[in-house]
Amino acid sequence: MRAVVCKGKGSVEETLSEVDDYAEPEVGEHDLLVEVKAAAVNPVDCKNRAGNLSGHEEKILGYDGCGVVRKVGAAVKGFEEGAEVMFAGDITKPVGSNCEKIAIDARICAKKPSSLSFAEAAALPLVYLTAWELLFENLRLPTDGSGEDLVFMMLNGAGGVGSAAIQLARHVLGCKTVIASASRPETEEWCKSLGATHILNHRNDFEEELKRLGIDKVDVCFCGVDLDDQFDRIVAIMRPGGRIGSITVGDGSKIDVNKAFFPMRLTISFELMFTRPMFGLEVERQGAILAKVAEMYDNGTLKKIDNKHLKGLNKASFAEAHELQESGKAVGKITIEY
Amino acid sequence: MRAVVCKGKGSVEETLSEVDDYAEPEVGEHDLLVEVKAAAVNPVDCKNRAGNLSGHEEKILGYDGCGVVRKVGAAVKGFEEGAEVMFAGDITKPVGSNCEKIAIDARICAKKPSSLSFAEAAALPLVYLTAWELLFENLRLPTDGSGEDLVFMMLNGAGGVGSAAIQLARHVLGCKTVIASASRPETEEWCKSLGATHILNHRNDFEEELKRLGIDKVDVCFCGVDLDDQFDRIVAIMRPGGRIGSITVGDGSKIDVNKAFFPMRLTISFELMFTRPMFGLEVERQGAILAKVAEMYDNGTLKKIDNKHLKGLNKASFAEAHELQESGKAVGKITIEY
Numbered sequence: 001m002r003a004v005v006c007k008g009k010g011s012v013e014e015t016l017s018e019v020d021d022y023a024e025p026e027v028g029e030h031d032l033l034v035e036v037k038a039a040a041v042n043p044v045d046c047k048n049r050a051g052n053l054s055g056h057e058e059k060i061l062g063y064d065g066c067g068v069v070r071k072v073g074a075a076v077k078g079f080e081e082g083a084e085v086m087f088a089g090d091i092t093k094p095v096g097s098n099c100e101k102i103a104i105d106a107r108i109c110a111k112k113p114s115s116l117s118f119a120e121a122a123a124l125p126l127v128y129l130t131a132w133e134l135l136f137e138n139l140r141l142p143t144d145g146s147g148e149d150l151v152f153m154m155l156n157g158a159g160g161v162g163s164a165a166i167q168l169a170r171h172v173l174g175c176k177t178v179i180a181s182a183s184r185p186e187t188e189e190w191c192k193s194l195g196a197t198h199i200l201n202h203r204n205d206f207e208e209e210l211k212r213l214g215i216d217k218v219d220v221c222f223c224g225v226d227l228d229d230q231f232d233r234i235v236a237i238m239r240p241g242g243r244i245g246s247i248t249v250g251d252g253s254k255i256d257v258n259k260a261f262f263p264m265r266l267t268i269s270f271e272l273m274f275t276r277p278m279f280g281l282e283v284e285r286q287g288a289i290l291a292k293v294a295e296m297y298d299n300g301t302l303k304k305i306d307n308k309h310l311k312g313l314n315k316a317s318f319a320e321a322h323e324l325q326e327s328g329k330a331v332g333k334i335t336i337e338y
Numbered sequence: 339m340r341a342v343v344c345k346g347k348g349s350v351e352e353t354l355s356e357v358d359d360y361a362e363p364e365v366g367e368h369d370l371l372v373e374v375k376a377a378a379v380n381p382v383d384c385k386n387r388a389g390n391l392s393g394h395e396e397k398i399l400g401y402d403g404c405g406v407v408r409k410v411g412a413a414v415k416g417f418e419e420g421a422e423v424m425f426a427g428d429i430t431k432p433v434g435s436n437c438e439k440i441a442i443d444a445r446i447c448a449k450k451p452s453s454l455s456f457a458e459a460a461a462l463p464l465v466y467l468t469a470w471e472l473l474f475e476n477l478r479l480p481t482d483g484s485g486e487d488l489v490f491m492m493l494n495g496a497g498g499v500g501s502a503a504i505q506l507a508r509h510v511l512g513c514k515t516v517i518a519s520a521s522r523p524e525t526e527e528w529c530k531s532l533g534a535t536h537i538l539n540h541r542n543d544f545e546e547e548l549k550r551l552g553i554d555k556v557d558v559c560f561c562g563v564d565l566d567d568q569f570d571r572i573v574a575i576m577r578p579g580g581r582i583g584s585i586t587v588g589d590g591s592k593i594d595v596n597k598a599f600f601p602m603r604l605t606i607s608f609e610l611m612f613t614r615p616m617f618g619l620e621v622e623r624q625g626a627i628l629a630k631v632a633e634m635y636d637n638g639t640l641k642k643i644d645n646k647h648l649k650g651l652n653k654a655s656f657a658e659a660h661e662l663q664e665s666g667k668a669v670g671k672i673t674i675e676y
Binding site for chain 2: 133137138139140239240241246248249252255256257258259261262263264265266267268269270271272274275278279281
C-alpha cells in the first residue's frame with residue numbers, strides 16, 4: 001500500500017519519504033481495518049518526526065484519521081464493513097494514518113459525523129479527546145451545562161486543542177465567560193467565531209489584561225502551550241479553589257507546585273490523549289467521547305475546526321503541513337485529503 | 339471572660355497564659371456568640387503557637403469547638419439561642435475556641451450531633467471539613483458510594499484527618515479497598531477500627547508494601563503528612579489517571595510536578611480548610627458539610643475519632659495537649675472539656 005514513511009528523527013527532508021509497497025497491516029480481533037480517506041496533522045506528528053517519540057526507527061506518522069471500514073476484527077462490536085469512522089490513534093503503534101490502510105482498535109473509533117466530509121471529520125478526534133478528557137475527566141468539570149458562572153480561560157485559543165476546548169467550555173460546561181488568548185487579528189477572529197467571549201493578549205501581563213476585560217480571577221485555566229513558560233502567570237490569576245489543566249509541560253523545570261497551591265486550594269492536572277491506549281485503561285471511553293462529539297456536530301452545536309486543507313498522500317503535502325504546524329502560525333487544524 | 343492566651347510565638351512556656359478578664363467578643367450580624375464547652379487541639383494550633391501563622395501578636399488559639407449559642411446575630415438564619423453547635427473556626431480571627439465565648443460566623447457552624455458529647459463533637463469539624471473538601475470538592479470524587487473499585491490510600495491513617503478520611507472513603511466514596519499507613523500496633527489497630535481494609539507500613543518501600551498486600555496501583559492517595567518527603571514515593575505507585583491530595587506541603591522544595599505527571603494523566607490538589615472563611619468564598623458550604631457529618635454520626639454511620647480527653651480551660655491542659663500533638667504519637671484527636 002501507499003504510505004508516507006518516517007525514518008529515524010530529524011527534518012522533513014531527512015525523515016519523510018513516499019513508498020508504494022508498504023505491507024498492509026494485520027488486523028487484530030479488536031481492530032478495524034480502515035481505508036484512510038483523510039488525516040490531520042497535529043503538533044505530536046512534528047514532535048515524533050523531529051524527536052522520534054514512539055521509539056520506532058521506521059514508522060508511519062499520523063494519529064487523527066477518517067475513512068471507510070474494510071475489515072472487522074472478530075471481537076469488534078458496533079461497526080460493519082463500509083462504515084465511515086474517525087479516530088485519534090495510538091502512539092505506540094508503528095503504523096499511523098499517513099497511509100492507505102490502518103488497523104485500529106474499534107474501541108477508540110466512532111462513526112464519522114454524517115454532516116462532515118472525511119477531511120472535516122479527520123480534524124476532530126485528537127483535539128476533542130484531549131480537551132474532553134482534561135476538562136471532564138481529569139479536572140472533573142460538569143458536563144450538564146451547570147458551569148455557567150465559571151470564568152474559563154484558554155491559553156492558545158486558536159490552536160487545535162484550543163479550538164475544541166473553547167467550544168466544549170461553551171456548550172458542554174456551559175460557561176458564559178470564555179477567555180481565549182490570541183495576539184493576531186486572524187487568531188482573535190477565529191476564537192470569537194468559535195464562541196470565545198473575551199480575548200486576552202498573551203504578550204501582555206495577564207493581571208492587567210483581566211483588569212482591562214473587567215474580570216477578577218479565573219476559575220479554570222486550560223494551558224495549550226508549554227506550561228513551564230506560563231506557570232507563574234497562571235497561578236497569579238487563579239481564584240482560590242481554581243483548576244489548572246495542561247497538555248504539555250515544556251522542560252518542566254519551572255513547574256514547582258509550591259506553597260501557593262496550598263492556601264489557594266488549587267488543583268492541577270495533566271492530559272495526554274494517548275495514555276488510555278498506551279496503558280489499556282478503559283479505552284472504550286474514547287470511542288464514547290468521540291460518538292458524543294459526532295452527535296454535537298450532526299445536531300449543529302459545534303463548529304468546524306479545520307482551516308487549512310491540503311491534498312494527496314505524498315511527501316509534498318505532509319512537508320507543507322509539518323512546516324505550517326511548526327511555524328506556530330497555524331489557525332485551527334490542518335487536514336490532508338488522500 | 340476566662341481564656342488561654344497566646345502571645346507572640348515560641349514554646350508553650352514562652353507563649354501561653356491563663357487570664358480571667360479577657361474582653362467578651364463583639365457579635366457581628368452573621369455571627370453566633372457561643373459559650374464554648376469543649377475544644378480540640380490540631381497541628382495548626384501548635385504551628386500557630388510556634389510560628390504565629392495568623393500574624394496576631396496576641397491571640398486565642400483553637401479552631402475546633404463545640405458549645406451553646408448565647409446570642410444570635412441579626413442576619414443569622416437557622417440557629418436559635420440555646421442551640422448546641424460545632425465549628426472549625428476561622429484562622430484570620432484573633433479569638434479562637436480556647437476561651438469561654440467565641441463569636442463565630444453561623445454559616446460555618448452546624449448543630450452538634452445529638453448522640454455525641456461536647457468533647458466528642460469538638461473533635462470533628464476541622465478534620466472532616468479538610469477531608470471532605472479535599473476528596474469531594476478539590477479531587478471531585480463521587481459522594482454517592484460509586485467509588486467502590488477505587489484503591490484509596492491514606493498516608494498517616496491514625497492522624498486526625500486520616501481518621502476522618504478513612505471513614506469518608508469507606509462510607510461516602512464507597513471504596514472497598516482503603517489502605518492506611520501506620521507503623522505501630524496501636525495506630526494499625528486504630529485505622530482498622532475505623533474501616534481501613536489494609537495497613538501499609540510507611541517505613542518500608544511503598545511498592546514492596548503494595549506487592550505484599552496484593553495490590554497493583556493506587557487510584558487516590560491522600561497525603562496527611564508533609565508532601566515533599568513523600569512525593570516521589572507516591573508518584574511511583576499511582577495508576578494512570580490517579581488523583582493525589584495533600585493537606586501540607588513541607589518546604590515544597592521537592593514538589594516538582596514534572597514530566598511524570600503528563601503521560602500518567604495525574605492530578606494533584608491541595609487543601610486548606612481555612613481558605614473559605616479567609617477569602618469569603620461560599621462559606622456556607624462548610625456549615626452544610628458539617629451538617630452532613632453530624633447526620634452520619636446520629637445515624638450511626640461514622641465512628642468517634644477523639645481518643646485523648648483532657649479537662650479544664652487552663653494552661654496545664656493545653657500544654658499537655660500541645661506536647662502530645664507535637665510528639666507525633668497522638669492517635670486520633672485530642673479534646674479538652676472546659
